[in-house]
Amino acid sequence: MKNQIPYYQQIGKEVEVFEHAYKNKIPFLLKGPTGTGKSRFIEFMAHQLAKKLITISCHEETSSTDLIGRYIIKGAETIWMDGPLTIAIKNGSIIYLDEIAEARPDVIVAIHSLTDHRRELFIDKLGETVKAHQDFMLVASFNPGYQKGFKELKPSTRQRFIATSFAYPNEKIEAEILVNETGIEASIAKKLVNIATKIRNLTELGLAETVSTRLLVDAAKLIHSGLPKRLAVEVAIVEPLTDDLDVIEALKDLCNLMI
Ligand code: ADP
Numbered sequence: 001m002k003n004q005i006p007y008y009q010q011i012g013k014e015v016e017v018f019e020h021a022y023k024n025k026i027p028f029l030l031k032g033p034t035g036t037g038k039s040r041f042i043e044f045m046a047h048q049l050a051k052k053l054i055t056i057s058c059h060e061e062t063s064s065t066d067l068i069g070r071y072i073i074k075g076a077e078t079i080w081m082d083g084p085l086t087i088a089i090k091n092g093s094i095i096y097l098d099e100i101a102e103a104r105p106d107v108i109v110a111i112h113s114l115t116d117h118r119r120e121l122f123i124d125k126l127g128e129t130v131k132a133h134q135d136f137m138l139v140a141s142f143n144p145g146y147q148k149g150f151k152e153l154k155p156s157t158r159q160r161f162i163a164t165s166f167a168y169p170n171e172k173i174e175a176e177i178l179v180n181e182t183g184i185e186a187s188i189a190k191k192l193v194n195i196a197t198k199i200r201n202l203t204e205l206g207l208a209e210t211v212s213t214r215l216l217v218d219a220a221k222l223i224h225s226g227l228p229k230r231l232a233v234e235v236a237i238v239e240p241l242t243d244d245l246d247v248i249e250a251l252k253d254l255c256n257l258m259i
Contacts, residue, residue: 008037008044009177011169018045021162022137027115029158030141032166035212037177038141041166042096051135052093054084058103064110067097068123080126089114089121092135100140101151108157114138115160145209171197174213182220188229188259192216195233195258199241199251207241215240229259 021028022045030038039055046053056067067085071078088095097103097111113120119132140161142153168174171193178189196211219236223229238251 006040006043006047007180008040009169009173009180011037011166011173012164014041014164014166015045015048017162017164019049022049025119025134025137027138027140027161029161029163030139030166031144031163032141033143033145033209033212035214036166036168037213038166039096039098042094042139042141046094049094051137052088052091053096054088054093055096055098056084057098058100058107060102060104062103062107064104064106067107068110068121069125071125085111086121086123086130089130089132089136092133094137094139097138097140099143101142101153108154111138112160168196168200168213174216177213178216178220181217182224184220184224188223189220191259192219192233192237195237195255198254198258199237205242205247205251207247209241211237211241230256233259 018028018041030041032038042055043053056062065083067083069081069083069086072081082090085095087093097107100107110121113122114132115138119136121130121132122128123130144153169177171190174196175186175189175193178184178192179186184192193216196216199205199207200210215237219232222232222236233255234252238248238255241251242248
């Protein structure tokens, strides 16, 4: 599995843009809702560039210590352990800070000197500055959902990255992704994509997030492994989207008509 090329269907010019960003080691921000292929894209690019990828899924407790490193007690000794960011900087890996806006503010502060001409990290607990390896690159993702609960990224931070938006692919490409990813029949893939398009356009439902390609892939996998189509759509597409019983019923009726 390890050496297999990650399957990634290009949507626009993101591969070319990333290659140039990597050549110039400009930090890269992937913007877009969950399940739009951001992680898969970066896995693919790391593979193409033959670079090790270190992924950190940021959450509200993620601190600069988690990334940079900490002292740990081993037997009678206290020893320093580099964190994943420090390891990536020293080894020249690509680090991917997934959902960077979720992390604590000290993470953003810590990466500042890495995202400009200095390309260095100050480790305050050691009083040391580490220069980044020439192959090191910083990549982050951010979900610019404007609804409650999503954190913003400050303009001063955003301007340290070049950025690409990830959205849902067009219907033809999305159906191709489903076929390639799951082995499902093209006609069923098309129906699933039609359902997604329909639900994505139902803005009046006020869903926090709409149907992602990831949900479609899950539905396709279940159908491919033999689960009845309507049940697969219900559990993989409708139920994850909402807990509102009326909306669930309405979406189920709609999907049943379409598959
Ligand atoms: P994100 O990181 O944006 O939340 P992922 O990269 O994890 O999303 O994508 C979720 C799933 O959707 C992937 O595991 C893959 O099956 C599928 N997918 C989405 N976009 C693509 C794409 N362009 N090419 C291949 N697979 C894709």
